[in-house]
Structure formats: C-alpha cells, structure tokens
Amino acid sequence: MVSETKSTIMLFPFLFLIITVAISSKLPDYFSLNDFLQFDPTRVITALIILVLTAIVYLRTKPSPVYLLNFSCHKPDDSNKCSKQRFMHCSDSFRTFTEESMRFQRKILEKSGLGEDTYLPEALLRIPANPCMADAIKEVEDIIFGASDELFAKINVKPKDIGILIVNCSLFSPTPSLSAMIVNRYKLRSNIMSYNIAGMGCSAGVISLDLAQNLLQVHKNSYALVVSVECGTLSSYRGNEKSMLVSNCLFRLGGSAILLSNKRSDKYRSKYELIHTLRTHKGADDKSFASVTQIEDSERIIGISLSKELMIVAGDALKANITTLGPLVLPVSEKLLFLGTLIARKLFMMKKLKPYIPDFKLAFEHFCIHAGGKAVLDGVQKNLVLTEWHMEPSRMTLYRFGNISSSSIWYELAYTEAKGRVKRGDRVWQIGFGSGFKCNSAVWKALRNINPDEEKSPWMDEIQSFPVDVPMEKCT
Ligand SMILES: *[C@@H]1O[C@H](CO)[C@@H](O)[C@H](O)[C@H]1NC(C)=O
Ligand SMILES: *[C@@H]1O[C@H](CO)[C@@H](O)[C@H](O)[C@H]1NC(C)=O
Ligand SMILES: *[C@@H]1O[C@H](CO)[C@@H](O)[C@H](O)[C@H]1NC(C)=O
Ligand SMILES: CC(=O)N[C@H]1CO[C@H](CO)[C@@H](O)[C@@H]1O
Numbered sequence: 001m002v003s004e005t006k007s008t009i010m011l012f013p014f015l016f017l018i019i020t021v022a023i024s025s026k027l028p029d030y031f032s033l034n035d036f037l038q039f040d041p042t043r044v045i046t047a048l049i050i051l052v053l054t055a056i057v058y059l060r061t062k063p064s065p066v067y068l069l070n071f072s073c074h075k076p077d078d079s080n081k082c083s084k085q086r087f088m089h090c091s092d093s094f095r096t097f098t099e100e101s102m103r104f105q106r107k108i109l110e111k112s113g114l115g116e117d118t119y120l121p122e123a124l125l126r127i128p129a130n131p132c133m134a135d136a137i138k139e140v141e142d143i144i145f146g147a148s149d150e151l152f153a154k155i156n157v158k159p160k161d162i163g164i165l166i167v168n169c170s171l172f173s174p175t176p177s178l179s180a181m182i183v184n185r186y187k188l189r190s191n192i193m194s195y196n197i198a199g200m201g202c203s204a205g206v207i208s209l210d211l212a213q214n215l216l217q218v219h220k221n222s223y224a225l226v227v228s229v230e231c232g233t234l235s236s237y238r239g240n241e242k243s244m245l246v247s248n249c250l251f252r253l254g255g256s257a258i259l260l261s262n263k264r265s266d267k268y269r270s271k272y273e274l275i276h277t278l279r280t281h282k283g284a285d286d287k288s289f290a291s292v293t294q295i296e297d298s299e300r301i302i303g304i305s306l307s308k309e310l311m312i313v314a315g316d317a318l319k320a321n322i323t324t325l326g327p328l329v330l331p332v333s334e335k336l337l338f339l340g341t342l343i344a345r346k347l348f349m350m351k352k353l354k355p356y357i358p359d360f361k362l363a364f365e366h367f368c369i370h371a372g373g374k375a376v377l378d379g380v381q382k383n384l385v386l387t388e389w390h391m392e393p394s395r396m397t398l399y400r401f402g403n404i405s406s407s408s409i410w411y412e413l414a415y416t417e418a419k420g421r422v423k424r425g426d427r428v429w430q431i432g433f434g435s436g437f438k439c440n441s442a443v444w445k446a447l448r449n450i451n452p453d454e455e456k457s458p459w460m461d462e463i464q465s466f467p468v469d470v471p472m473e474k475c476t
Pocket of ligand 3: 069070071154155269270271454455456457
C-alpha cells in the first residue's frame with residue numbers, strides 16, 4: 001500500500017517539471033547558446049517557484065515509512081507452566097465438569113498440537129481455582145510490564161518520547177484502561193494519543209499495527225508503542241457445552257510489545273520496515289459473524305463458543321484477502337500464470353483446469369501464522385501450499401506457548417530470528433485470524449541480518465532443542 005502510493009507520488013515532480021518547461025519555453029530555444037546566455041528572469045523565477053512548490057507538495061504528501069525498532073515477547077515464570085496432566089488436574093478441581101466433558105477436554109488436548117510446557121495464569125492453576133478481578137489485573141500487569149520493560153531495555157528511546165500508545169486485549173477491559181496502566185507505570189507524556197482496543201479477538205494484533213501505521217502517517221516524527229496481551233483469567237469456562245470448551249483448552253498466557261517509528265533517521269537502527277497491512281472483515285456474513293462468540297450456555301455460564309464452521313469461515317477470509325495481497329507482492333511470472341489460468345477457465349470453458357494457486361513462497365521468505373490451534377495451521381498450510389520448514393515457527397510456537405491470541409505472530413517472528421533465518425531484504429508475512437470474522441495481514445521487510453546470539457527472546461535458552469516432532473500425545 002505504502003510503496004504503491006509512493007511510486008505514484010514520485011511521478012508528480014517530473015510531471016510538474018515537464019509542464020513547467022513546456023509552458024515557459026519553446027523547447028528548441030533552450031538549446032541555442034544565444035538564448036542560454038540571455039536569461040529571461042521571469043521565466044527562470046517562474047520555473048524556480050514551481051519547482052519549490054512541487055518539492056513542498058511532494059514532501060508533504062509523501063507517506064512516512066514505518067520502521068519496527070525492536071520488539072519483545074513475554075516469557076512467563078516457570079511456576080506458571082502447565083502440562084496437560086496439570087491442566088486436567090485443575091479442570092477436575094473445578095468439580096463442575098461432567099465425566100463426558102472431561103473426556104472431551106482430554107481429546108482436545110491430545111489433538112491440539114500443544115506441548116507440555118505452555119503457561120497458564122496463576123489464578124487458574126490454583127486449587128481450588130477461584131479467579132477474581134485482582135488476579136486478572138495482576139496477570140495483565142505481569143505480561144504488559146514484563147514485555148514493555150524488556151522492550152525499553154532493548155531500545156534507546158525514552159518513554160517520554162512516545163507519542164502513540166495502542167494496547168490491545170480482547171477479553172479483559174478494566175477501568176482505568178490497560179493503556180492508562182501503561183501511561184502511569186512509565187510516566188508517559190500528557191498529550192499521548194492512547195487507544196485501548198478490546199473485543200476484537202486474535203487478529204487484533206494486526207489491527208493495532210494498521211491503526212499505528214495510519215496514525216504515523218498523520219503525526220510526523222513519532223514513536224508508537226503497541227502492546228498486545230490476552231487475559232483469560234476471568235473468561236475461563238466451567239460449563240459443559242462442547243463448543244465452548246475448545247478455546248478454553250487451548251488458551252494460554254503470553255503477550256508482546258513492539259515499538260514503531262516514522263523517523264527516517266531511525267532506518268539505520270531498525271529491524272524491519274512495514275510494507276503492507278491488509279484487513280478483511282467478513283462480519284457482514286452471518287455465518288462468519290457467529291463463528292466465534294462470547295455467550296452464556298443453558299446454565300448461564302459465560303464462555304467463548306466456536307462454531308463448527310470456523311475452519312471454513314477462516315479459509316474464506318484468507319482466500320478473500322490473498323486475492324488482494326497477491327497482486328501487491330507476487331513476482332510477475334506468478335501473476336501471469338494466475339491470469340493465464342483464469343482466462344483459460346473463463347474464456348475457453350476449461351472447467352477441469354484447477355484455479356492456479358500462486359506460490360507465495362516466491363513473495364515471502366518467512367510466514368508467521370496466528371497459532372490458534374492445529375486445525376488453523378493445517379488449513380493455512382494446505383491453502384498456501386507451504387512446506388514444513390515454513391510452518392515450523394508457527395507450529396513450534398503453538399507447541400511451546402499454546403494459543404496466546406494475537407501476540408503469537410511475534411513469538412513466531414522471534415523464533416525465526418532465533419533460528420538465524422532472517423537476512424537483510426527478507427520479507428515476512430504475518431497473518432492473524434479472529435472473531436468477526438477477520439483475517440488481517442502485515443508484510444515486513446528485514447533491514448538487516450539478524451544475529452541470533454544478540455537477540456533476547458523467549459526462545460534464546462532453548463532454541464537448540466527445536467524443532468520437535470509434535471505427535472498426537474495420549475494424556476492422562
Ligand atoms: C485462542 O484464544 C482466544 C482467546 O482466548 C480465543 O478467542 C480463540 O477462540 C482461541 N482460538 C482457538 C482456535 O481456540
Ligand atoms: C491485540 O490483542 C489481540 C488479542 O489478545 C492479539 O491477538 C493481537 O495480536 C493484539 N494486537 C497487537 C497489535 O498486538
Ligand atoms: C534489538 O534488541 C536486541 C537485544 O535483545 C539487540 O541486541 C539488538 O541490537 C536490537 N536490535 C536493533 C536493531 O536495535
Ligand atoms: C476480498 C477482500 O475482502 N479483500 C480485502 C483484503 O484486505 C484489503 C486491505 O484491507 C481490502 O482492501 C480487501 O477488500
């Protein structure tokens with residue numbers, strides 16, 4: 001989006017120049033020495049004024065670049081580790097689940113693709129569990145401040161320099177808001193533009209990026225802090241409705257913080273440049289709208305219900321958006337192949353010819369797909385024809401950290417970096433899915449080679465032990 005407008009706007013100065021020359025002279029005159037020696041002052045001044053004006057217009061309308069200075073992902077304390085066995089033990093202690101729901105939860109965990117080291121909030125691990133508001137606040141504080149502290153330690157930017165703050169947490173929105181908690185903790189400036197995005201589900205990460213990008217186009221020379229966290233403490237479900245038990249089993253603790261800048265001088269010390277953000281909202285379709293909802297079951301217990309159509313809806317949303325993204329990022333050869341097949345199918349009625357699925361591996365080196373669950377990852381892999389190597393960051397994030405909602409795409413990027421895969425010029429595609437139903441993408445370009453030994457990330461101490469095979473485990 002940014003680069004496209006940029007190239008159109010780049011044409012303006014040239015256009016103006018040509019018009020200027022054309023108006024102010026008969027072209028051949030310029031080349032006669034005689035004329036060249038006798039300046040016509042009015043002509044020169046007009047040309048100069050127009051040039052200056054174009055330069056001003058150009059600089060004013062030129063879109064600002066958006067750089068990612070650094071980011072951090074929170075790694076919870078070891079005491080929050082929750083093996084499948086511990087999870088079942090905690091579920092059991094609620095004493096509200098029937099024998100059948102216990103069996104169902106066990107089955108979900110076995111098929112989930114989650115490992116034995118994911119993290120749950122302390123309040124949910126306590127026996128007997130009795131989560132309250134104070135627990136939820138403590139949980140988000142731990143994550144938000146943990147991630148932000150680490151981020152501020154990584155970058156050379158004072159909290160006072162931050163002009164835009166976006167916090168995104170889908171399920172928990174206390175008063176004063178989470179963004180106010182951050183302003184208070186880091187003593188941010190009083191004219192800060194703060195936004196608290198709630199209820200937008202797992203793709204909110206990309207939504208906040210998109211919002212940040214738009215704000216950075218308007219407010220020059222700013223830093224934007226984007227914090228993404230999910231707090232499930234108060235939304236854990238204790239009823240026996242199967243469609244509501246699924247997300248309960250997969251949700252885990254995690255959060256991330258990223259710092260964006262639109263100062264051109266920051267390019268040399270940034271990691272990535274934001275190339276595109278794309279948002280697709282399928283909420284106008286009732287099936288999509290109802291695919292992920294927070295409702296009460298027949299016994300008035302609140303939980304998040306996932307519909308059976310979720311995977312179909314997700315596939316549709318993805319397809320819709322890659323049709324838009326494709327032309328922006330794919331190399332010419334792939335576009336031609338796609339067009340050729342389309343024409344053959346439509347014009348020559350070659351119905352048997354399958355629609356050509358463009359090879360996105362030619363447009364991106366790395367993929368970070370929202371790790372909502374194993375089914376989501378399998379679906380995307382099939383749709384985009386990706387190899388296991390490309391899926392590795394997403395699968396390992398699901399295995400190690402579980403469904404950590406919107407921040408998962410940052411854990412995946414951190415994994416890619418920790419494996420030493422990111423080289424200067426590489427392109428990264430982050431895909432988020434979430435209730436609504438929304439599918440959002442962000443495309444980044446790496447500005448430098450990333451040395452895994454220098455990066456502090458949740459993976460740094462254990463990256464050698466990945467990738468692991470993710471078998472369908474029996475759980476007791
Ligand atoms: C992942 O967790 C989020 C937040 O709890 C939830 O809304 C979403 O439905 C979960 N995704 C899946 C596939 O369970
Ligand atoms: C906002 O929160 C959601 C839900 O926790 C998360 O999926 C998303 O990534 C967050 N957005 C950003 C920009 O961090
Ligand atoms: C990001 O932070 C890490 C510390 O974890 C640091 O080594 C690295 O140089 C930072 N990257 C940039 C581009 O500043
Ligand atoms: C088909 C569809 O909904 N595509 C959307 C994908 O995202 C872009 C960017 O926001 C939209 O412009 C497209 O309409």
